[in-house]
Amino acid sequence: MLTAIVGINWGDEGKGRMVDLLSSGYEVICRYQGGNNAGHTVINERGKFILNLLPSGILRPTTVNVMGNGMVIDPEHLVGEIGKLTDRGIEITPKNLKISEKAIVCMPYHRLQDVMEEERLADKKYGSTRRGIAPVYADKYMKKGIRMEDLLHPGTLKEKVCDIVAWKNITVTGYHHAPIDPEETLAWLEKFGGAIAPYITDVSAYLDEAMAEGKNILFEAQLGALRDIDFGIYPYTSSSTTLASYAPIGAGIPGARLDNTVGIMKAYSTCVGEGPFTAELFGEEAERLREAGGEYGAATGRPRRVGPFDIPASRYGVRMQGADCLALTKLDVLSYLEKIPVCVAYEIDGVRTTEFPTGDRLLRAKPVVEYREGFGEVSACRRYEDLPAAARDYIEYLEAAVGCPVRYISVGAGREEYIEKK
Numbered sequence: 001m002l003t004a005i006v007g008i009n010w011g012d013e014g015k016g017r018m019v020d021l022l023s024s025g026y027e028v029i030c031r032y033q034g035g036n037n038a039g040h041t042v043i044n045e046r047g048k049f050i051l052n053l054l055p056s057g058i059l060r061p062t063t064v065n066v067m068g069n070g071m072v073i074d075p076e077h078l079v080g081e082i083g084k085l086t087d088r089g090i091e092i093t094p095k096n097l098k099i100s101e102k103a104i105v106c107m108p109y110h111r112l113q114d115v116m117e118e119e120r121l122a123d124k125k126y127g128s129t130r131r132g133i134a135p136v137y138a139d140k141y142m143k144k145g146i147r148m149e150d151l152l153h154p155g156t157l158k159e160k161v162c163d164i165v166a167w168k169n170i171t172v173t174g175y176h177h178a179p180i181d182p183e184e185t186l187a188w189l190e191k192f193g194g195a196i197a198p199y200i201t202d203v204s205a206y207l208d209e210a211m212a213e214g215k216n217i218l219f220e221a222q223l224g225a226l227r228d229i230d231f232g233i234y235p236y237t238s239s240s241t242t243l244a245s246y247a248p249i250g251a252g253i254p255g256a257r258l259d260n261t262v263g264i265m266k267a268y269s270t271c272v273g274e275g276p277f278t279a280e281l282f283g284e285e286a287e288r289l290r291e292a293g294g295e296y297g298a299a300t301g302r303p304r305r306v307g308p309f310d311i312p313a314s315r316y317g318v319r320m321q322g323a324d325c326l327a328l329t330k331l332d333v334l335s336y337l338e339k340i341p342v343c344v345a346y347e348i349d350g351v352r353t354t355e356f357p358t359g360d361r362l363l364r365a366k367p368v369v370e371y372r373e374g375f376g377e378v379s380a381c382r383r384y385e386d387l388p389a390a391a392r393d394y395i396e397y398l399e400a401a402v403g404c405p406v407r408y409i410s411v412g413a414g415r416e417e418y419i420e421k422k
Helices: 015-025 075-087 108-124 133-141 148-152 154-174 182-199 203-212 244-251 283-293 311-321 331-336 389-402
Strands: 002-007 028-031 040-044 047-051 064-067 097-100 217-224 260-266 269-271 305-307 325-329 339-348 351-353 366-373 406-410 418-420
Touching (some): 002 311, 015 040, 015 217, 015 260, 015 325, 015 406, 028 203, 075 182, 097 182, 108 154, 148 154, 154 182, 203 217, 217 244, 260 311, 283 305, 283 331, 311 339, 311 389, 331 406
Parallel strands (some): 002 217, 028 217, 260 325
Antiparallel strands (some): 040 047, 269 305, 406 418
């Protein structure tokens, strides 16, 4: 069984929580795109964990975890992340963590370039996490990247680094910054690249063997459909493909076919970063929802923008992800509301639409909001039948609106605080 777990909206839907839950039925967990520009929060019997690069399955001793060729990996950040987990008793070895030799290294000069670009853009910035993601993906496609496999060949690595740094300094000095020192860059690679070198391997061969043995493989995405570089709210997107269809490619087995796609969406909407967010709430109403849901970015700590469930955006995300079923997270957060707002449509230039637009039309969209009956406390429920009638009505209303069945319902942050809807 090959399954992808992906975000339906802007990211931060609770994918890490669902990967941690569902990973018990899978032998291999793969991250297939992105870098440390987003975070997955997992709460289990060992405590609370925030993961940026490592697959969420790393918290289960029964899984092998893969970081695929579609990722961009900052070795310094990864070494720190591994260290934090091992300090808390999580065993991480080359047996349960494998890094694709084709993954691209996110370098210090990528972080530097990211910061300089955001500062230059000022009030027109894209909301970058300033962790070098856009510059490193740009270099990948300009064929100016350092691959993980390069770290295993110091003889040729030095020449590659010196050539790239000479080219990169044209950009850096154009920002009136001191030139990058190639020797300092090589020393950084030796220190942090050397620490992760034992994990670097031919991931494609490993995954092919795993499939031949009939092992179940779970693909874990970062962010959501609306941050996809092609189908998201461009240019306020990530720099990679966040869709389920990319999972086999970004993991290292492009010939494989998914058997199942689980889409994750919250019972309301959240968004970190810049760009259009049509249903956004403001003022006291937004603050109450933000505090109730603990809506602060796992990677950056930034307050998330919040709003009601957005039907046009979610139906679009379900379609882009090709979701077979959905997990609805944070239903319990809405327990304080007597009336629950839902964005049922957009109004653009005086015309009502239920379709999700992109580009200029999205910038002019205004939300059309209706209200559903509140349902009160649900955190103690463990069966669908235990939910209040109004909660079941809300879930079934969303299912019909987005055109996809809800299978999992999260009613708390803990691993077992969920309902499986048959």
